[in-house]
Amino acid sequence: MSVVKEFTKGLWQELPPFRLVLGLCPTLAVTTMAKNGLGMGLATTFVLINSNVIVSVLRKIIPGKVRIASYIVVIASFVVMAELLLQAYWYPMYEELGIFVPLIVVNCIILGRAEAFASKNPIVHSLADGLGIGLGFTISLTILGGIREILGTGEFFSMAVMWPSYEPFSFMVKAPGAFVCLGFLLGLMNIISRRRPAH
Amino acid sequence: MRDLIKMVVVLAVICTTSGVVLSYVNTATEAPREYQYIKFVQEPSMKAVLSDYDNDPIKERIKLVVGENEEGNPIETVVFPAKKGGKTHAVAYSATAKGYHDLIEVMVGVDPDGTLTGISIMTHTETPGLGARIEEPEFTDQFQGLDVDTAKLSDEGGQVDALSGATFSTAGVIAAVGSALEQFPQIKKETF
Numbered sequence A: 001m002s003v004v005k006e007f008t009k010g011l012w013q014e015l016p017p018f019r020l021v022l023g024l025c026p027t028l029a030v031t032t033m034a035k036n037g038l039g040m041g042l043a044t045t046f047v048l049i050n051s052n053v054i055v056s057v058l059r060k061i062i063p064g065k066v067r068i069a070s071y072i073v074v075i076a077s078f079v080v081m082a083e084l085l086l087q088a089y090w091y092p093m094y095e096e097l098g099i100f101v102p103l104i105v106v107n108c109i110i111l112g113r114a115e116a117f118a119s120k121n122p123i124v125h126s127l128a129d130g131l132g133i134g135l136g137f138t139i140s141l142t143i144l145g146g147i148r149e150i151l152g153t154g155e156f157f158s159m160a161v162m163w164p165s166y167e168p169f170s171f172m173v174k175a176p177g178a179f180v181c182l183g184f185l186l187g188l189m190n191i192i193s194r195r196r197p198a199h
Numbered sequence B: 001m002r003d004l005i006k007m008v009v010v011l012a013v014i015c016t017t018s019g020v021v022l023s024y025v026n027t028a029t030e031a032p033r034e035y036q037y038i039k040f041v042q043e044p045s046m047k048a049v050l051s052d053y054d055n056d057p058i059k060e061r062i063k064l065v066v067g068e069n070e071e072g073n074p075i076e077t078v079v080f081p082a083k084k085g086g087k088t089h090a091v092a093y094s095a096t097a098k099g100y101h102d103l104i105e106v107m108v109g110v111d112p113d114g115t116l117t118g119i120s121i122m123t124h125t126e127t128p129g130l131g132a133r134i135e136e137p138e139f140t141d142q143f144q145g146l147d148v149d150t151a152k153l154s155d156e157g158g159q160v161d162a163l164s165g166a167t168f169s170t171a172g173v174i175a176a177v178g179s180a181l182e183q184f185p186q187i188k189k190e191t192f
Helices: A003-009 A016-020 A024-029 A034-057 A064-089 A091-100 A102-106 A108-118 A123-153 A175-195 B002-028 B030-049 B131-135 B137-143 B167-191
Strands: B062-068 B074-084 B087-098 B103-110 B116-123
Touching (some): A016 A175, A024 A102, A024 A123, A024 A175, A034 A091, A034 A102, A034 A108, A064 A091, A064 A102, A064 A108, A064 B002, A091 A102, A091 B030, A102 A108, A108 A123, A123 A175, B002 B030, B030 B074, B030 B087, B030 B103, B030 B116, B087 B167, B103 B167, B116 B137, B116 B167, B131 B137, B137 B167
Antiparallel strands (some): B087 B103, B103 B116
């Protein structure tokens, strides 16, 4: 497959939370605001790209029996790095995301891409794969966070977008709202993909 | 056997590399991390307790060792001096004490006589609606003008009224302020 195709598949065909239904913990937990979804997505993308590249570089060196342990060490290192960088340069986002930054290490999208893709493919392809999946994840989280923020607080990226008399539907920014919103989005995705012929 | 050795070596090399890289990143981000912490956590509180200064207390902050913890490691406190015309007229620093849930971190402003110019709650995890009211000015303003003898509960000979329904949170704040004021004589020697 071409590098371009590896990149674009993450944006629709294998869109992580909506098509593969993977990585739901951060998807549900941090998307109370579009900004948080974006921050989480970017942090995950950073880890995903780097771990994909490193795993791909080391794919012929790592013995099969210890591959998962090696991948986890690589992923965990980048997660700690992401945490330190957030703390150093984007402290408010670090406070908002809290425990979910260290939890990126157990995000199954990242280990999944390392195991299913980067360990079998060349570096450039793995980079494109990480970038595509990461970007897809970021966009998904931002959309989900955006919908919840608009309905739940009447704001989008902290700017008022609804009419002044709009009564915020605060259920949407709480945990059940995340499930309901995700359910509707998954349904919508299924309707759209049914109309488009499968590849 | 060769497989086994290879596994051990590969894992060891990966872990070592990871350790080295992370320690490098940790060192490299130390200064900006400290700066962000000061900017987003300490600065708002510091501005709340200090007034009437023409210097930049953040830039002129001083690190002081104010005792030892249980393991014998030195406890450091960052002191922010408020100066006017080059003369320090108050300092701000923080202290912590146990509240109802977890530690409460309080920033205090103290003038040279050891009188509080104000306090501000920096971090806490108290119950919203009950203990979390320690953040409100109605509570924190009580501390203005008190000193080490009067910054106690009114029941215990001080001048602080406890928040009803938040005894432990109030006690936590008072304990933090008390421990801050206990450090003051030492801090005074180094700053004024």
